[in-house]
Amino acid sequence: MNRLSLFGLLGLVIRRDLLLAMRRRADVLTTLVFFVMVVSLFPLGVGPEPEMLRKMAAGVVWVAALLASMLSLARMFSADYLDGTLEQMLLAPQSLSVLVLGKIVAHWMLSGLPLVLIAPVLGLQFGMSFQGLWVLVLVLLLGTPILSMIGAIGAALTLGLRGGGVLVSLLVLPLCIPVLIFGTGAVDAVNTGMTFIPHVALLGAMFLLSLVFAPWVTAQALRISME
């Protein structure tokens, strides 16, 4: 029996959440299927004009990603809350922030990463250029973790409240708007032949900012919610 290091704890939490998700594979697939469905719907609604579709592509993918990560947010802490595991986590003699970070990473790997991987396929459907696809993947890779981090705060604040999923979205969506804007902005910049660096830099700054603060704020929110 020996004490776990902080990295050991982080790894443990991530492994645990992935293991749990793999036992209930339905959850992972639901997010992915939802994402693909939302994205595929728009060509049906807007009509098959290639020019228009190309313009919309980045925006539609981003909005779909945002909505898909909302789908799984409500579940982020609530299962642990209901079966008493969260209580035990608050009693852990290690930093709660690290533990929360682990849960955020796991959430991203389950709800963000699959979207990043499938996005190029969807982009192709919209006739995006190769360069555009590449930038889209890059900004998604930077942006979806931010969504998970901001979402974690909302999920922690609404723990145990009725209204579940909808209430979380109400709190979290407005805060995610800058991610959406810079994410689509980068792709648009490429399409109009401008540089996408400033957008990516801003996303990077937001990523670092939330990496530093979000786990801690979430930990505080959890303590408030458990009282």
Added chain:
Amino acid sequence: MNRLSLFGLLGLVIRRDLLLAMRRRADVLTTLVFFVMVVSLFPLGVGPEPEMLRKMAAGVVWVAALLASMLSLARMFSADYLDGTLEQMLLAPQSLSVLVLGKIVAHWMLSGLPLVLIAPVLGLQFGMSFQGLWVLVLVLLLGTPILSMIGAIGAALTLGLRGGGVLVSLLVLPLCIPVLIFGTGAVDAVNTGMTFIPHVALLGAMFLLSLVFAPWVTAQALRISME
């Protein structure tokens, strides 16, 4: 103490679910705000060009409807399952299908109806025509209950994950696609000056079909899941 009629039971279940949701009056408003917010995300993603927005409008509203019903679906039976109420429902000396129908109606009133009511406002934000708005409301009124009914089957099957939850999300979400296609198709038809009757007729047929079968299928799925 007197026995309840079937209608009495239906009323009781609907009242119960609404009461649970209304415990907080804020919840009703939350749903409305949520729709407005989801819909507002799209212009931020794809840009403010009025022409494009007008074309997208129906698709956007339908995606918001789908998301709203997905977000609340997970909770449809799972809360009752976790606290043992579902067990008691299976032991009720009345038809389980009626009980399920009650839960579906309540779910629609909470997640579908608010959308139907606010849709005209959202349509205006996207610059839709008066005729288009009218048809949009009509198809939403027909289509959102179908989403609730198909969703109920999925929610019941994924409960506790017997019967392979993975397949379910793959089966249920694609089943919603026809609803989205006919729903947006009707509005597009109006905008392009064609008749929307066939779309509405098809939606109506789907509505009747699912009204007849969905409660019964859901009831069977629940029995399978509880075993």
Added chain:
Amino acid sequence: MNWAEFFAMKGYGLYVWGSYGAAFLVFIIEIILVRHKRKITLQQLRLMRDAGEGQ
């Protein structure tokens, strides 16, 4: 100046009066609501007091 002309606002009457009307309507409703809330709160406090004395 003619009052009818004034209210017509050179054809913009609907918009101008719609704005001011809505704004002041909201103000008035808010005032009514906060006063109503105060009344209800005091009423409940009195109910509590009476229940406490009854024991």
Added chain:
Amino acid sequence: MQSYIIRGYFITSRQFNFMLEISNLACVRGDHQLFSGLSFSLGAGELLQVQGENGSGKTSLLRTLCGFMQPAAGEIHWCGRDVHELGEEYYAEMIYLGHLNAIKDELNALENLRISAGLAGCAVDEKEALAALRRMGLRRREHLPVKVLSQGQRRRVALSRLLVGNARLWILDEPLTALDVGAVGLMQELIGEHLSKGGMAIFTTHQPLQVAGVETRQLMLS
């Protein structure tokens, strides 16, 4: 592999009036046979305690009696007819109380009781419900959301359903969980009343439970 010890005598005058008859029941969970060849019957006014270690299959037996699980073999008859045929007729005459309380955290005790009674098929008016809750020792707790109640108080809310129904067969899975000494006494009283009105009860518990004036029959699973 299994052994059942059924002790006790039928103490009512209606001793041949068996209402619940179990014959040759077997239960398999996973690869695991919990019991097989289990037979017993229960008449009006009789009380049966199912005993056994943790994991011996008590809950599985009770859930099989409720129809939640299909028995691997054997039959369950109610008033001479198979319960699967009877379906809703059987459900109208029984009440099951499991490990879970089946109450809603957001509703208060009164609402919970009235709604769950309604779902079980009988409308209960407010007065009746309040009386039942007070009998269960929840006076001045009727209007609090169940969420804030203590564990034992929550169990009492669940148990109060027994008072408002008119089921003849009570199936109780560890009804005494979280109850204090006073409430255990009350439960014994309630079961006694129920039996004296011609009711039947099957229950499990790891705590001692004695109903005055009634011989508890024992069914041992092992």
Added chain:
Amino acid sequence: MQSYIIRGYFITSRQFNFMLEISNLACVRGDHQLFSGLSFSLGAGELLQVQGENGSGKTSLLRTLCGFMQPAAGEIHWCGRDVHELGEEYYAEMIYLGHLNAIKDELNALENLRISAGLAGCAVDEKEALAALRRMGLRRREHLPVKVLSQGQRRRVALSRLLVGNARLWILDEPLTALDVGAVGLMQELIGEHLSKGGMAIFTTHQPLQVAGVETRQLMLS
């Protein structure tokens, strides 16, 4: 309005070595004052039972000791220092087992035990975990998903955490729920061992629990 009866004597030789000291504690839930002015202290080798009716505030007291709830008044000291200052140092020395089992239905007993021990800060290897589960009577159940286990077996999985940690203070809220007679005996044994190693335990239960050779101090809430 409140009354506390604290009985029992300090039977260890280290009787002045109080590790947990509660002074003047008060707890308010909603409009309801559960207790106030509550003081006691606990030294190595001592066992304290919190008693009281359903809803008297036992769980609230234990949760306050864990820091889940802020006391309305009063202080809690561990080894002479306020537990809020100590924070994680205090948590490293205590273990809390509540009404909820804190186990994951989808995982098996072994995975559950290893993960929850890991979250509580100590890595446990497979052999050690298996030994603990077997001691708790879960032989041949280690690799089943906890979902299919019986209620008592689930409680045993939760309790097996006591065996793999090295916490000095055990805070147990109704540990005997759903346990059969054999397991109750085992728990008494385990608590006895823990105390004899200089540990401390606070528990609540509505069932009789006697640890051989140790005088149980009683704290009555009413």
Added chain:
Amino acid sequence: MAINWFKYAAPASFYGLAGKMVPFFAWPAAILFALGIYIGFFVAPTDAVQSEAYRIMFIHVPVSILSMFIYLVMAGYAALGLIFNTRLSSMMATALAPTGALFAFIALWTGALWGKPMWGAWWVWDARLTSELILLFLYLGFIALQASIDDPRRADRAGALLAIVGSVNVPIIYFSVKWWNTLHQGSSIKFSDTSMHIAMKQALFIMLAACWLYVIAVTLVRVRSIILERERNTQWVSELAEVREGERS
């Protein structure tokens, strides 16, 4: 200056003080509203470009500015309450939120009514409009969160956390939205206010002051109810004249 601020940070003493202050804000607000409207409609001249429609400005602009300002004040109070554990500040935050949301709503409403004659559309996806809409969402999120938590202490703390995270985001949102819009299309919509008549300026400032006073008055009344609700079990509340001498129910 030896004012004991902490005395008034206690809800009990603030309750009385607030009660005395309300008329000092309410009546000036009413008078300034009347004055502002008089100047706005009868003194200020008709605008050359916008004709009479520009008069919407006198309500739209003060309300819009205040709707943003109130959010910052609210977040400040909430943060104070969270950090120093002063209950009164949290109550002030809770009391400000509904008024802020209403102001955001009026800003949207009057803006939409102004937009229709000027731009030909009730709504365009312009940066300022969009960020005002997001601001309304932020208010509603704060209100919905607090409304769905029973325990007032938890509600205060959770709301405070949300308000702080929100106010960190407000500038980011504002600039991102601004950038978003300018990237997509040139600002075809511009309102020139270089040559504002002196009477227009007067009306604008008077209305701004009136709105501000109104906000303070309404908030004070609301916070008094909140104080009573939260402190209902205390001695001082049961000894209040309005509680003691109220009619028997």
